[in-house]
Amino acid sequence: MTRAAVLGAGSWGTTFAKVLADAGCSVSLHARRPELVATITASRENADYLPGVRLPDAVRATGDAAEALDGADVVVLAVPSQTLRANLTDWAPLLPPDSSLLSLMKGVELGTTKRMSEVIREVTGAGADRVAALSGPNLAREIAEEQPSATVIACSDDDRAAALQAACHTRYFRPYTNPDLVGCELGGAVKNVIALACGVAAGLGFGDNTRASLITRGLAETARLGIALGADVTTFAGLAGLGDLVATCSSPLSRNRTFGEHLGQGMSVAEVEQITRQTAEGVKSCRSVLDLARAHGVDVPITEAVVRVCHEGESAAQMVREMMSREAKPE
């Protein structure tokens, strides 16, 4: 039986622990707060992040990282992207030597512009064959409710990808494999930024034409950046590209889209942060995505606009005026 350790008991880590258990793995779920460990253990529910969802008995919560990681074949990383380096520095000495390291995170590190798999390799010294990312249209709540969906497991090592695919394949969760780690990770990180823009548009009262325009042009800028970074362009037409973009930009369950909607309604970033407890990765990653694009000479106008609204005090209305008055060009 595959032993999995999920590090991070937020909405996606907890949901994915359930997926792994439903696929037949024995799962340790590591939470930082002892009171959360106690409630999950006593009630089989993570009431903070997934109220009403019963966790299978094969999921065991623990606050002790060494206990969670002991004998793990698969180590799943599910903390906010900007905290990964610090968290993983603590956990690295505890990782079983040949364990697979699977990132669920959708962000780019501020300052370094590194993707999460790059941070994992740098901190742990793991070879490329051990590091994988899972990305796709995977709103945690829907998956926790066992609504059918698909995803992608990206890893340069085909055998490792296939083993991870088997470890999380259930009747409601269908993973595909893809060797294009760069494209899958980038698709996941940039779609959060585009979802913020879609949220802003919704908050301003705009409808489906605006959203479809942002999704399509957002995909174009993701693909441009991906090509510059060596990704396979076909990845962006798949689940980790278009699939995730459509789900996140359309769903009221998306934290990024919801965050943007509040901005569009006139709230400041600080005000929205006060009312949201969960991670909206795009708010920080928009800056690292822009830095990455600039370093590679890639034009990312939607990301630039999101950075201006989130970090430079531009109003939502001004953002729209600036985007619509850009120089005309061929598609």
Ligand SMILES: NC(=O)C1=CN([C@@H]2O[C@H](COP(=O)(O)OP(=O)(O)OC[C@H]3O[C@@H](n4cnc5c(N)ncnc54)[C@H](O)[C@@H]3O)[C@@H](O)[C@H]2O)C=CC1
């Ligand atoms: N929730 C979703 O539907 C999906 C989320 N993701 C990605 O998964 C990653 C994790 O997201 P969620 O589980 O949704 O986030 P969340 O905000 O629901 O939970 C984050 C978890 O990380 C823990 N954590 C550990 N160290 C932390 C620190 N230093 N500061 C703050 N929290 C810390 C928190 O206690 C919490 O359990 C993100 O990169 C997100 O983009 C990907 C697909 C779906």
Ligand SMILES: O=C(CO)COP(=O)(O)O
């Ligand atoms: O990544 C996600 C869906 O695939 C979740 O999006 P949010 O982080 O915006 O909720």
